[in-house]
Amino acid sequence: MPILEAIRLAFGTIRAQKLKSFFSLIGAFIGVMFLIAVVSIVKGMDRYVQEDFAAKIFGINTFSVSRRPGFHAGEVSQALRRAWARRPQLYWDDYHAIRAALPPQDLVAIQSSNQAEGQAGAKTSSFLQVSGVSQDFFQIRDYEIADGRVFSPEEISHGVNVVVIGRDVADSFFTGQDPVGQTLRIAGFPYTVIGVVQKQGTVFGISLDRFALAPYTSPIKTVVNPRKVVDEIIVKAPTLAGMRDAMDQVEAVMRTRHHLRPYQDDDFSLTTQQDVLSFWAKISRVLYTALPLLVGVSLVVGGIVIMNIMLMAVAERTREIGIRKSLGARRRDILAQFLVESATLSTTGAVLGILAGLALARIVQAVSPLPMGVSPLSIVIGVALGVGVGMIAGVYPANRAAKLDPVVALRYE
Amino acid sequence: MSGSVIRTIGLKRDYPMGGEVVHALRGVDLEILPNEFVAIMGPSGSGKSTLMNLIGCLDTPTAGQYWLAGTEVSRMTDDELARVRNRQIGFVFQTFNLLPRATSLHNVELPLIYAGLPARERRRRAVEALASVGLGDRMDHKPAELSGGQRQRVAIARALVTEPSIILADEPTGNLDSTTSEEIMKIFEELYRGRGQTIVMVTHEADIARHAARVITLHDGVVSSDKRQAA
Ligand SMILES: Nc1ncnc2c1ncn2[C@@H]1O[C@H](COP(=O)(O)OP(=O)(O)OP(=O)(O)O)[C@@H](O)[C@H]1O
Numbered sequence: 289m290p291i292l293e294a295i296r297l298a299f300g301t302i303r304a305q306k307l308k309s310f311f312s313l314i315g316a317f318i319g320v321m322f323l324i325a326v327v328s329i330v331k332g333m334d335r336y337v338q339e340d341f342a343a344k345i346f347g348i349n350t351f352s353v354s355r356r357p358g359f360h361a362g363e364v365s366q367a368l369r370r371a372w373a374r375r376p377q378l379y380w381d382d383y384h385a386i387r388a389a390l391p392p393q394d395l396v397a398i399q400s401s402n403q404a405e406g407q408a409g410a411k412t413s414s415f416l417q418v419s420g421v422s423q424d425f426f427q428i429r430d431y432e433i434a435d436g437r438v439f440s441p442e443e444i445s446h447g448v449n450v451v452v453i454g455r456d457v458a459d460s461f462f463t464g465q466d467p468v469g470q471t472l473r474i475a476g477f478p479y480t481v482i483g484v485v486q487k488q489g490t491v492f493g494i495s496l497d498r499f500a501l502a503p504y505t506s507p508i509k510t511v512v513n514p515r516k517v518v519d520e521i522i523v524k525a526p527t528l529a530g531m532r533d534a535m536d537q538v539e540a541v542m543r544t545r546h547h548l549r550p551y552q553d554d555d556f557s558l559t560t561q562q563d564v565l566s567f568w569a570k571i572s573r574v575l576y577t578a579l580p581l582l583v584g585v586s587l588v589v590g591g592i593v594i595m596n597i598m599l600m601a602v603a604e605r606t607r608e609i610g611i612r613k614s615l616g617a618r619r620r621d622i623l624a625q626f627l628v629e630s631a632t633l634s635t636t637g638a639v640l641g642i643l644a645g646l647a648l649a650r651i652v653q654a655v656s657p658l659p660m661g662v663s664p665l666s667i668v669i670g671v672a673l674g675v676g677v678g679m680i681a682g683v684y685p686a687n688r689a690a691k692l693d694p695v696v697a698l699r700y701e
Numbered sequence: 702m703s704g705s706v707i708r709t710i711g712l713k714r715d716y717p718m719g720g721e722v723v724h725a726l727r728g729v730d731l732e733i734l735p736n737e738f739v740a741i742m743g744p745s746g747s748g749k750s751t752l753m754n755l756i757g758c759l760d761t762p763t764a765g766q767y768w769l770a771g772t773e774v775s776r777m778t779d780d781e782l783a784r785v786r787n788r789q790i791g792f793v794f795q796t797f798n799l800l801p802r803a804t805s806l807h808n809v810e811l812p813l814i815y816a817g818l819p820a821r822e823r824r825r826r827a828v829e830a831l832a833s834v835g836l837g838d839r840m841d842h843k844p845a846e847l848s849g850g851q852r853q854r855v856a857i858a859r860a861l862v863t864e865p866s867i868i869l870a871d872e873p874t875g876n877l878d879s880t881t882s883e884e885i886m887k888i889f890e891e892l893y894r895g896r897g898q899t900i901v902m903v904t905h906e907a908d909i910a911r912h913a914a915r916v917i918t919l920h921d922g923v924v925s926s927d928k929r930q931a932a
């Protein structure tokens with residue numbers, strides 16, 4: 289029997305037995321849906337993290353010095369946590385020392401952040417993200433000033449209460465007005481707005497324009513940290529090689545300042561964009577390891593369901609098989625008929641699973657900033673798995689059908 | 702010998718049943734020539750259906766030889782037998798044995814699908830066969846939408862459509878009332894007289910056997926009488 293005839297016959301049977309077919313489809317459907325959705329989402333995140341996230345959050349050739357690591361790839365034990373807590377704080381003086389040790393083309397900045405109450409006119413917000421920063425911060429972050437200007441060196445050295453704000457802060461506190469020259473009260477203390485940073489967009493759906501930056505020497509210092517303590521010192525070099533040199537320098541400076549002996553580990557952390565990427569690589573590796581398991585289990589379960597339903601179908605259709613044999617169907621015709629039927633079932637499930645998986649990835653794309661990274665290979669694999677599972681699950685029932693004795697089959701009630 | 706459609710020598714069929722063996726056929730010698738209309742009669746359990754299954758290549762004998770249209774089929778493989786069933790034999794069963802979900806047209810097309818005919822040719826021949834049994838207007842009906850007599854006519858069309866050497870009918874009127882049975886027998890007679898079709902038919906009823914030109918009687922697995930009669 290030609291294959292097209294067999295496929296048409298299979299669809300006829302599927303239509304005639306909708307409920308049974310639904311159960312046969314569902315295993316392949318779920319397995320392939322997971323495959324497509326997870327691969328598309330992980331691929332999308334991959335692209336996002338590599339192209340967007342790491343660069344936006346961290347910047348290129350940039351690293352930060354902090355008490356604890358920013359991203360830690362791997363298990364964080366209680367002991368490790370306690371060890372981090374015992375580490376010494378970073379201070380303004382560390383910043384000065386690092387600045388002095390690095391060549392002038394490297395940018396060095398302080399950033400210490402906290403949430404504080406902001407207020408301007410009638411508008412109050414309890415959760416304004418405020419930072420005390422130093423001069424190079426704007427250049428390191430690549431902030432373009434849309435309105436006004438950044439701090440002057442004098443404002444920093446004198447700790448003047450001025451503030452540069454993000455677009456969202458400008459829009460919410462000074463709706464419809466020019467924010468430059470206005471007063472923004474942070475934790476009760478008035479600051480003059482001197483500049484607004486160009487819109488930065490979002491990362492993982494979180495706005496990057498909700499900040500207020502004041503000189504680290506200004507009264508903000510009491511809001512963000514205890515006296516002269518620093519959250520992190522950020523360093524940006526013009527080149528990758530420059531960054532590696534700077535990291536060596538900074539490590540040496542800090543070890544000296546902390547009086548560490550050669551056998552002692554660093555009691556501070558240097559975090560680079562690479563750490564963010566390897567942190568992500570670890571997560572995606574876990575997802576990719578779990579995926580075949582998830583897909584495999586669904587397909588095996590689906591295959592068993594198909595096999596049982598096909599065995600039932602063979603039993604129910606014993607007489608039909610007898611009729612077909614009496615009319616000249618050979619073993620291989622019957623075998624092909626049931627194999628095609630079983631493969632058609634699971635392939636239909638797989639195709640529906642592909643559509644559902646794409647739809648799922650589409651939904652994730654719609655509600656999150658993640659792009660959709662559809663992998664053509666995963667679609668090909670999905671279809672192949674569908675056909676394969678159906679064929680394998682169908683072999684035993686189809687073989688049973690093919691071997692039926694025509695006389696016995698014809699007499700079957 | 703080469704002129705006969707069916708020729709058997711010492712055909713035997715045993716069924717092992719637990720420890721015992723049922724000798725359904727104990728040695729049947731038979732010769733049926735082209736354009737014969739043969740009725741096989743005999744009491745229940747005498748081996749009529751067993752003989753029909755052997756003649757129809759649905760089953761293979763325990764011993765003995767069988768030539769169908771000059772070819773020995775008693776030692777053929779499964780696939781070769783399937784081919785013989787497809788090309789040489791048309792079955793008509795007591796219980797019709799139509800595919801319930803398929804239309805009349807599709808049921809009649811079925812043997813042609815296994816013969817590997819292209820779709821248009823299949824359709825043309827199936828339409829012709831259905832028209833020849835007077836069902837030109839019931840082609841899209843499913844078996845459940847047809848009367849018993851109509852179903853049996855679809856089955857006859859299906860048996861005819863491959864232009865087989867022989868039509869085998871095992872109690873074709875067994876499930877039909879007497880008027881409908883007469884209609885079916887009219888079709889058989891037409892095939893026999895009009896087309897020269899060879900027909901072998903099992904029946905219990907003398908009224909039905911009366912249509913045949915030759916009556917073979919089986920008794921306990923052997924031929925007990927073989928008479929020609931004026932039809
Ligand atoms: N598959 C089988 N297994 C065991 N015994 C069988 C089988 N088929 C037939 N027989 C036995 O063979 C003998 C002949 O059976 P067969 O069906 O040929 O009789 P029949 O003449 O067609 O009878 P009926 O007129 O009732 O249809 C019977 O005794 C029957 O019990």
Ligand SMILES: [Mg+2]
Nearest residue numbers: 749750751871
């Ligand atoms: Mg019988």
